[in-house]
Amino acid sequence: MLFSKFSGGRILKTGIAVFLTALICLALEWPAIFAVITAIVTIEPTASDSIKKGIVRFPASVIGAAYSMLFTAWFGNSAVTYAISAMLTIFTCHKLKLDAGILVATLTAVNMIPFTDAQFFDSFLVRLGTTSIGLAISTIVNLLILPPHFGKIIIDSTSALLTNSATLLKMVFADVVKGKKKKGTLDLFQRVFKDLEKAEQFCHFQRQEWKYHKHSEKEMQKVHYEHKRLLVIRQILFHLGNIIHAPINNKRNHLKNSKEIIAVVDSLALMLADRSNDKARNHDALIANLLQYFWELKNTPIKPGHFTAETMILYEVLALNELVEKLLKIELMKK
Template sequence: MLFSKFSGGRILKTGISVFLTALICLALEWPAIFAVITAIVTIEPTASDSIKKGIVRFPASVIGAAYSMFFTAWFGNSAITYSLSAMLTIFTCHKLKLDAGILVATLTAVNMIPFTDAQFFDNFLVRLGTTSIGLAISTVVNLLILPPHYGKIIVDSTAELLANSAILLKMVFIDVSKGKKKKGTLDLFHRVLKDLEKAEQFCHFQRQEWKYHKHSEREMQKVHYEHKKILVIRQILFHLGNIIHAPINNSNNNLKNGKEIIAVVNSLALMLADRGNDKSPDHDALIANLLQYFWDLKNEKIMSCHFTAETTVLYEVLVLNDLVEKLHEIELTKK
C-alpha cells in the first residue's frame, strides 16, 4: 500500500513513453519494437538514473546491433546467428563495464535478426535512430511528467517500521522468556529488514530527484530526519538479530531479572510504536538496576572472554534502550 502511488506513476510514465516512441517511429516508418524496448527499460525510479543508465544503454545497444548485423550477414536467420549475437553482446558489454545495458542490448540484438533484409548498414543506422528515440523520450518523460515525491512514502515507511519493530521487540523477548525460538519471530524479522531496505532506497531516490527538480529546505529536513531514524532502526534490528540468532534453550529463561527485563521491553515497545509515548515512570530505575546487575555479572566473569546467555540478554536490552532514547532525541530535534 505504501508504494502503490509510486508504482502507479511509473506505470503511467511507461505508457506515455511507449506511446510517444511508437508514434514517432511509425511516422518515420521505422520498426517501433526496438525503440519501445529501449523506452520501457529506461524508465527508472529517478530522472538521474534514467540519464545515467541511458548513457550506458546507448553504446550497449550499438554493440548488440553491430553483432546482430554482422552474424546475420554471414549466417542469415539461423540458430547460430541468435546464439553468437546474444553471447558476444553479453561478453563485450560486460568487458566494457556496460552491464546496465546488457539486457536491452541483447534483446534488441536478437530481435533485429528476423527483421533484417540485405541492407545491413541501413538497418544498423535505423537501429541507432530508434534507440536514440526510445532513450530521449523516456528520459524527457521521466524528467517532466509526474516527478516522484518520496517524502510522504518515507514518513509512512518509517512509521510502519517503528510499529513493526515494536511488535518484533516484544516477540523476541517472549521467545527468550520461554526459552524457545518461534518461526513467526524470524519471519517478521526478515520482513522488517526488507521494509527497511526499501525505505533506505526511497531516501536515496529522493536525494537523486533533488538534483533535477525544485525542492524546499523543509522537504530536505523532513527526509533528513526520517533517514536518521531509519539508520537507528537498522541498529535496533541488528541487536534484535543478535538475540534471535543467539543460542536459546530452556536453561536461558531462568533470568534473575526476567520480570524487570520484560517491563523494560514493554516500555520500549510502547515508545517505538507511538512516538508520542514517554517512558514508563519506573523505566529509568529499572534500567539502572539492570545496568548495575550487568556489571556485577561481568565482574564475576572477569576471567572469561565469553558472555553468558544472561549477560548477552542484559547487554542487548541496555543497548536497545539507548537506541530507542536516541530515536526520541531525533524526534525532539525535529520539533
C-alpha cells in the first residue's frame, strides 16, 4: 500500500514527462523516440537523483550517438554496426565512470542506426538536441510536479517494522524453546530485513529531496527520530539473526530458565508492538533475575572458546532488552 502510493506518483510524473517531451520534439519535427527514452530513464525517486544522473547520462548519450553514426557510416545498417556500437558504448562509458548512463547510451546507439540516412553529422546534432529536451523536461517535472514527501511513508513503515519485529521475536524464541528451526521464522526474518532496507532508503530519499524543496524543522525532526528507530531495529534484527543461525539443540542444551526467558520475550514483544504500553509489572524483576543467572553462568569454568547455548541465549535476551529500552527512550524524546 505504502510503496504502491509512492510508485503511483512516479508513474504519473513519467507520463507527464513523456507527453511534454514528445510534444516538443514533434513540434520541432525531430524524432521523439530518443528524447522519450531519455525522459523515461531520467525520472528518479528524487529531484536530486534526476539531476545527478542526468549530468552523467548526457555525455554517455553523446558517446553512444557518436559511435552509432561512425560505424553506420562505415558499415551501414548491419549486424556488425549494432554489435560494435553497443560494445564500445558500454566499454567507453564504464572507463569514463559514466555507469549510470550506460543503459540510455546503449539504447541510443542501437536505436539511431535504422533511423539514420546519409546526413550523419546532422543526425548526431539532432540526437544531442533530443537528449537535452528529454533530460530537461524530466528534471523539471521531477522538481515541480508532485514533489515526493516520504515522511508519512517512513513513519508507517517504521510502525509496521516494529509490529513485525515483535512477531518475529516471539517466533524466534518459540523455536529456541522447542529446539527446532522453522522455515517460517527465517522467511519472516528475511522479509522484515528487506522492509527495513526500503525504509532506510526512503530516509535517504527524503534527505536528498530537502535540498530542492522547502521543509519545516518539524518535518526534519520526525524523519530524524524515525531514522534513529530504524537504526535500533537493525540492531534488534542483528541479535535475532544470531539466534536464528545459532546451532541450538534442545536435546543437549536445556534452558533452565526457559519460562522466565519467554516471559521477558513476551514483555519485550508487547513493548515493541505497542509503544504506548508500559512495561509489565514484573519486567524489571525478571531482567534482574536473568542478569544474575547470566553472570553465574559466565563465571562457571568452561573450556576456552566454548560457550553453552544457554549463555548465548541469555546474552541475546539481555541485549534485546537494552535495545527495546533504547526505543522507549527515543519515543519519549520524540513526544
